[in-house]
Amino acid sequence: MALAMIIGIPLGIWLALRHFPGRRLLTALIYTGMGLPPVVVGLFVFLMLSRSGPFGDLGWLFTMNAMIVAQTIIATPLIIGVTMSSVQSVDPSLRMQLRALGASRWQASWAQLYEARFGVLVGLVIGFGSIISEVGAVMLVGGNIEGRTRVLTTAIVLETRKGSFDFALALGIILLLIAFVMNMAVVAIQARTGSDSQ
Amino acid sequence: MTSLLYELEQVKQVYGSRTVLSIPALQISRGEIFALIGPSGAGKSTLLRLLALLEAPSSGSLRLHLDDRIVTCEDATLEDRRRVAMVFQRPVLLSRSVRQNIAYGLRLRGKRDSREQVEAMLERVSMLPLADARPHTLSGGEVQRVSLARAMILEPDILLLDEPTANLDRYNVSTIEALIRDQHARQGTTIILITHNIFQARRLATRMALLLDGELVEVGPTETLCERPQDPRTAAFVSGDLVY
Ligand SMILES: Nc1ncnc2c1ncn2[C@@H]1O[C@H](COP(=O)(O)OP(=O)(O)O)[C@@H](O)[C@H]1O
Numbered sequence: 001m002a003l004a005m006i007i008g009i010p011l012g013i014w015l016a017l018r019h020f021p022g023r024r025l026l027t028a029l030i031y032t033g034m035g036l037p038p039v040v041v042g043l044f045v046f047l048m049l050s051r052s053g054p055f056g057d058l059g060w061l062f063t064m065n066a067m068i069v070a071q072t073i074i075a076t077p078l079i080i081g082v083t084m085s086s087v088q089s090v091d092p093s094l095r096m097q098l099r100a101l102g103a104s105r106w107q108a109s110w111a112q113l114y115e116a117r118f119g120v121l122v123g124l125v126i127g128f129g130s131i132i133s134e135v136g137a138v139m140l141v142g143g144n145i146e147g148r149t150r151v152l153t154t155a156i157v158l159e160t161r162k163g164s165f166d167f168a169l170a171l172g173i174i175l176l177l178i179a180f181v182m183n184m185a186v187v188a189i190q191a192r193t194g195s196d197s198q
Numbered sequence: 199m200t201s202l203l204y205e206l207e208q209v210k211q212v213y214g215s216r217t218v219l220s221i222p223a224l225q226i227s228r229g230e231i232f233a234l235i236g237p238s239g240a241g242k243s244t245l246l247r248l249l250a251l252l253e254a255p256s257s258g259s260l261r262l263h264l265d266d267r268i269v270t271c272e273d274a275t276l277e278d279r280r281r282v283a284m285v286f287q288r289p290v291l292l293s294r295s296v297r298q299n300i301a302y303g304l305r306l307r308g309k310r311d312s313r314e315q316v317e318a319m320l321e322r323v324s325m326l327p328l329a330d331a332r333p334h335t336l337s338g339g340e341v342q343r344v345s346l347a348r349a350m351i352l353e354p355d356i357l358l359l360d361e362p363t364a365n366l367d368r369y370n371v372s373t374i375e376a377l378i379r380d381q382h383a384r385q386g387t388t389i390i391l392i393t394h395n396i397f398q399a400r401r402l403a404t405r406m407a408l409l410l411d412g413e414l415v416e417v418g419p420t421e422t423l424c425e426r427p428q429d430p431r432t433a434a435f436v437s438g439d440l441v442y
Pocket residue numbers: 213214218236237238239240241242243244245
């Protein structure tokens with residue numbers, strides 16, 4: 001998740017602010033990436049990391065690292081896409097007006113991002129949500145190994161298969177609670193910063 | 199006493215295939231209040247953006263004379279740019295409080311202990327009661343006063359104002375005109391303002407220029423352009439016959 005943020009936010013700003021040849025194509029690719037079926041990502045990462053794949057020597061398959069790679073690939077386009085569109089929705093004249101008050105390029109970009117703060121936050125929550133609720137890719141590349149690569153969602157799948165519905169349900173409730181707390185935090189931050197952009 | 203500030207030669211601004219501005223020569227002196235008049239679409243805002251060093255001209259040269267140096271858009275440093283401040287035709291404020299909007303430019307310059315200065319400026323533009331308000335709750339006149347304040351607080355050498363009183367009521371028009379005069383009197387700021395209103399140009403400016411279709415029709419003392427225009431088009435514009 002942190003990795004997806006580190007990659008996603010700057011790329012989103014950059015894409016929103018810069019015009020260069022191929023930008024449209026890249027934007028279209030990002031939007032496609034936002035809708036990537038996680039299982040396909042999982043399959044791709046699986047093939048890449050499997051013993052005969054190009055990165056097979058890393059020995060990452062069925063480890064946390066493989067799961068991080070897959071999750072990053074799933075969440076990054078989401079974060080880029082949402083960051084990009086919220087930065088773009090800031091009044092285009094603002095940047096020049098801030099420059100006219102003596103802002104450097106960096107200062108103007110920062111202010112633009114700050115104006116889009118609520119949208120970016122929503123992007124992060126969506127990204128986080130997609131990660132914690134993800135099953136397919138994680139199952140494929142992580143292998144659902146107890147104590148090592150088993151996460152809430154894959155545990156739920158397993159427990160349900162075993163017929164321990166109570167335990168599965170309890171895990172499901174925990175998952176829901178985490179999502180709820182995350183969203184409450186967003187609402188609280190939104191209220192505190194007094195965002196009135198949306 | 200008057201020293202050269204801006205020097206334009208053969209300046210052209212082209213957007214796509216359209217020449218929006220074409221000025222063979224224009225000079226503006228330090229410390230004057232200079233009014234740019236003309237119908238909308240004449241290229242006034244474009245000229246102001248060039249003067250603010252926000253855009254470089256497509257061709258020709260625009261030189262800004264600072265104390266000891268001459269700079270252009272290409273070679274101006276951030277410090278040079280910071281001697282010019284511009285208020286736009288449609289100001290966009292940050293979605294923060296009025297107070298924070300006014301303090302913004304100072305914070306950019308790393309001045310954090312500016313509380314008194316900000317309060318004094320809030321007072322000067324009669325925004326003290328609304329210091330904590332959010333921009334979207336403000337009226338047009340209030341937005342315009344805040345955007346003037348956030349530029350004036352920077353004490354720039356040059357203040358560029360793009361239609362600072364367009365679409366405002368009489369009360370706000372006279373308040374803003376008083377602020378402009380006051381700023382000029384206090385700090386000798388060079389002020390270049392765009393206006394639709396010939397009477398406002400007369401009230402405020404010492405010199406003015408008429409721009410039509412990107413061309414400079416006439417430049418001179420406000421009196422001359424109003425009383426004894428040399429160009430028939432100036433006469434038509436000044437008398438209000440020129441439809442726009
Ligand atoms: N960034 C731009 N790109 C393309 N055309 C522009 C741009 N800015 C201004 N123009 C065009 O240049 C002409 C002059 O605009 P402007 O300088 O805003 O006039 P004014 O301020 O006198 O009303 C207009 O026809 C406008 O459409």
